[in-house]
Amino acid sequence: MRASERLAWAAGIVAPGDTDRVLEVGCGHGVLVSLLAARTARGQVVAVDRSATMTTAAQRRNTDAVAQGRVRLVTSTLLGADLGTTPFDVVTSFDVRAFWTPPAPEWDVVRRVLAPGGRVVVAFSVMGPGADERIRTAVRRLAGERGFTEHAVHRAGDLSTPSAAIELRAGHDG
Template identity: 40%
Template sequence: MPERVRWAVDQLPLRPGRRVLEVGCGSGAAAGLVCARTGGGHVLALDRSATAVTRTVERNLGAVRAGVLTVRQVALAELSVPAASFDVAFAVDVNLFWTTPAAAELSVLRQALAPGGTLLVAYGPGPRPGRQADVLRRVRAAVDAHGFVAPLVLVEDRGSGVLAGAPAGGEPAAPPAAPPVRRR
């Protein structure tokens, strides 16, 4: 289990009954951890890669059979779900959030998250701090630009990321500001 995956899952407000969306499920490690913490909830894990989807299903076959985990091969920009379908959405090491404007993807996430829901875009701690700061700045700017509120930049020994909320009913987007940083 990669430490950055365990760290990312530890940042999420998980409890029984939560509806969770994982973007870029890869090997299925995070999906398994999240399923264990959301008894009675549901997890939708997605990835563009057929290989990743197969690995996630194989690794978490019990959760899939129990109806706790659904795994789909789809790009986030093409995901269609009813509005407010999820309480939490997260991605670990999904580069499109900093290598592209991620406009379509963040629009999908904003629509898919319930008011007051949580978004986490996480990465490992990174070997080059200067690069890590640039990645987190880009992700925070993209999240800000799509109306997520109170984005918090997390920088810790085990991982880093941007944690933000979906606006509560009718709440206006927060204006961009200097990124708050939480370090441990």
Template identity: 40%
Template sequence: MKPSDRIERFVAAMNIQPTDRVLEIGCGHGVAAGLVCAALTTGSYVALDRSAKMIAAAAKRNAAFVDDGRALFVHAGMEAAELGRARFDKVFAMRVRLFQDEPERARELAERWLAPGGRVFVEYDAPGGAA
């Protein structure tokens, strides 16, 4: 399976609605960001990544969504990120090692940003398919 197929399948499973407020933890190159933002109309997307290089690449790849105010890319790790009062309908992470190594801690960190009724979506498989 191509990486883009895996990402498309994961994003489709979240059933993004046009008004959703979505947070991605560990956005990497921003492939999922484009898929999520394309489904949004009045909703919003925020991405976190601890790598400045990945944030720059993701923001560049999704410049149209940044320009229209639909997407925001934040250079911060999950543990240190400060998002103020922002709350999200859907929080998701793919291949974020903390969810594999310390799942309870990672989930607790992610849940602090959930809006009432919100959901966390996580997938972890090691690159190359081996877990």
């Protein structure tokens, strides 16, 4: 199955390095996991989804990468996930409302697992006029309460479903 254009766009924004550890929150069917794993030949993608149905689908899609240890799937909420002790270079999500819906304790987990100098990319579909700015404002506020600042905003209005991504970094570099 071909990756959706918006997830391919998001993978390009996340743009992990060859050895990066990436955490994807809300991995769904594992499409973005596949795209990210292809870019991290010597790194690892850890993907979390609260639905066993979704992580099973992601497992099927990424069988080889899982067998090679380049992808690890976790069926859990982010708050309950065992993410180990090795920090992540990048944390990303696509259309995970928890990152812009108060009280958003997920940001506390992200803060804890992100490596010094790491990045967070929160991507989302722009489903109507003004949605982009509303979500961006909410993400900035909720992430800002945990010490993150907006580093860049990316927009893809030319996709079949317009999308945006907010890139954040920890205020004191980690």
